[in-house]
Amino acid sequence: MGGMILITGANGNVGTELVRRLHSLRIDFRAAYHSTERAARARAAGIDSTVIDYADSGSLDDAMRGIEKLFLVCPAGPDLPAYEANAVNAAIRAGGVKQIVKCSVWDAETEAFTIARIHRQSEKTIEYSGIPFTHLRPNSYMQNFVNYFADPIRSYGVFQIPGRDSRCSFVDVRDVARVAATVLLSTDRLDRAYALSGPEALTYGQVALKLSNVLGRKISYRDIPDEEFRNVTASHGGSSWLADAMIELYHYTIAGHGADLSSSVQEILGQPPTSFDQFARDYIGAFRATKPRVSA
Template sequence: MANRILVTGATGNIGLQIVKQLSVLGENVRAAVHSAKNVPIIKEAGAEPVELDFNRPETLRDAFRGIEKVYLLTPLVPNMVEMGAHLVEEAKKGGVKYIVRSSGLGADIEPGITLSRWHREIEKMIEASGIPYTFLRPNSFMQNYANLFGYTIKTQNAFYLPVGDGKAALVDVRDIAAAAAAVLTKSGHENRAYNLTGPEALSNHEVAEILSKVTGRKINYVNVSEDDARRGMREAGMPEVIVEALIELYAIQRAGYTAALSPDVERVTGKKPMSFNQFATDYVEAFK
């Protein structure tokens, strides 16, 4: 039986959740991995692993062979747009009939911040390809608090961000995955874009209160300066262009531009999006 759906970025935050949800639905899934060490994770999730290495073009051809639909996710790296271009070109060559793109909230706002412009460039490539598409544009992920800030929450009872009192309508990656699974398996979503948010806009002070309640100990949000945030990201080894792109993202959150709520998660999945309290309860071990 030929594989029908290819998921790129299959071991990341969103990708692995999509692989799991599609497998539960009985779909035939091929999941792209960069490293052989991730093969067992994909097999456990119920999909066929396939190597995808941008430095080896033949792996792209093999990954797309026999594929009808693609969930196209690219990592946050300086050459993200170039990666997207290679994937779209390979989709055209392989006769792919439908692309679901993991984009970002605000990609349609011009001129937009750097991350939005990168996402929109890839969206435009997909539009120009002639392949039917759906763009999923999620807000920032709830899971970032576990994956990026979990260590300091565990060890210092605190997390650090330069966003002041700004609010964001954070979305759970499980809801993003549910939306992706829905548009990949049901018709009627072609050539549309959906903004994916959670059910509430929260400040990081409110996030800290929820984490405190769920963990049973006082968790503090520490508002840091942009310079301190830059320093921390540089010390973590982030490329300078990514550091500055994230500083831009934090600035629009601080200004309140990420607080708008969207009904699209429920519109696409038929279910209300998960609250941050639900996320924190489910992921409580990441904070202990």
């Protein structure tokens, strides 16, 4: 099993695309899931898979056996630093891990907002471990519009965010996965951090216009108060911690800190990052109305 890559969060945004990428390249890797059902489906598709629990050191030790490189990603939450530290400690115990590629967050180094602080704490744990590392710091994902707003866009032609007129250099998850794969398969990008952005900084109004152009119908952006966002998050099962952390991130972006453009995708992949227009065309099926729309 020498030379194997372990992909944590294999069913998440980046993990799913990274699994697809490495599988297409016929690279030896192991995909780590949080449910036996998902791991079983992966095995049925010919993918070496395992089940991990970040709070269970035994499952992490089992997953690390024979692993040379680790792709580390954990859902944002107050336990992220502890959970990722558990994975790092398992990598140390395994003894053969030569690189940890961490999927972090935009501007983690600033520790200016809650999500940045928890990711930076985890980055420091990795740095102190003595294992060579590469931190990937992507901006907000284009695919968040599919994951969180596809239903209201399909049904009502609107998405609601407390984003004011802020600009964000959204990045395509597929680009993040391609960067991760390239970094995992090389040895010349160690002990470095890369900010990952798309090719342009867009307002949410511009996003709505781009979606309108692709879908051929009007899509609107509605700026909502923070408290309404909290209520919407709660109604969809989100925690108060997540709502507050996201509002803090939105405020950070409103202050102008999400609009910078990075050259890292171009530098690492040798091609420009995916545009929002291309993303919208590729995911048009997720936004198309499947039932009569009701006026909001």
